[in-house]
Amino acid sequence: MDFFKYIHAVGTGAKANRDLTFEESKDMMSQILNQSVYSEQIAAFLLGWRLKPETTQEFRGVVEACDMFIEKTPVANSIELGYPFDGKVNNPFMFPLIAKVLENSALNLVVVGDDLAPAKKGITLKEVATNIKLNKNIYYFDRADFFKEMHNLTDLRMRLGLRTGLNTIEKLTHVGESEYAITGVFHKPFVKKYVEIFAHKYKRLALIQGNEGTPELFSKGRLWIVNGSDVEEFIVDPQYYGINYSKSWEKITLQESLEQTNNPSDGLLKLARLNAAVFLFVAQKASSIDEAYEKLNG
Structure with missing residues (x-):
């Protein structure tokens, strides 16, 4: 999805802001981690998201996106x-x-x-x-x-x-x-x-x-x-x-x-x-x- 839609969702004020779905949050975070959008857009989203504020569903989508990038090394016990x-x-x-x-x-x-x-x-x-x-x-x-x-x-x-x-x-x-x-x-x-x-x-x-x-x-x-x-x-x-x-x-x-x-x-x-x-x-x-x-x- 066009990243601007995510900025719009969190940056248009209390009456027009909306929460992102799980899948939107996952896509948003993937774009941020890939830095496939401008740094100004990332900063704008993160600030607006904080002020909205974030939801648990959004956080879960973000964590799911992060898991796709993390290289894991199992440590027993x-x-x-x-x-x-x-x-x-x-x-x-x-x-x-x-x-x-x-x-x-x-x-x-x-x-x-x-x-x-x-x-x-x-x-x-x-x-x-x-x-x-x-x-x-x-x-x-x-x-x-x-x-x-x-x-x-x-x-x-x-x-x-x-x-x-x-x-x-x-x-x-x-x-x-x-x-x-x-x-x-x-x-x-x-x-x-x-x-x-x-x-x-x-x-x-x-x-x-x-x-x-x-x-x-x-x-x-x-x-x-x-x-x-x-x-x-x-x-x-x-x-x-x-x-x-x-x-x-x-x-x-x-x-x-x-x-x-x-x-x-x-x-x-x-x-x-x-x-x-x-x-x-x-x-x-x-x-x-x-x-x-x-x-x-x-």
Whole structure:
């Protein structure tokens, strides 16, 4: 379809805008990924789509289109960790520490990195993963290698400088064909949205109120696990496990982030152990977070 019809659908105002069908969304995203239309048209659509706003049906069509471009590499016994591509600003990434805790747990971690995307100007997962020695149970995938079409949109997105619908759908790629996945959400309404978009792709999907939109819990928060058509909610409180870690509210540098990961405090190590327990529970390797935490504390 002529791409202008998609711009018209999202850019003519509240009275004339309309939602795209699944097939239209799939075609729209395919044209964007192929960059078979002008960059100005892509930017115009993404901005209008965000303001309309996007629907779950549209997101599902977009994800279906992305799947046609992603080169997958199966990783057995793995859980995919869905991180945002706009980075972390105030606290270090914990996944390298979590992996060390899980060394003997037969659970591999799949993580994806790329260059910085809007809108936070944070430290990216790619910067950490390429500047630190990763445990053998971490499978790091660079999006420039397995999904270059999305990677190639980075410059355009940075010039636009705003969050778009791509921020919502890009955290979970299923690149390792993992049976399990967990990603961070800021607000409860996004739980239903993520369930409707992604739950069918995984044996078990979990959402967590993680630090800075990541799947890493630094303070008391909610965990939602999808079981068939039901979504079960849990409260995870580090203080319940005797962990009194004070997360930072100040911006840190890449070097400070790497230093905290390479030489973690006792509190950060305990927090990593709790997050590891959450991952084991999500991946059905423990019947509860408490059981997993006790095992990891051996």
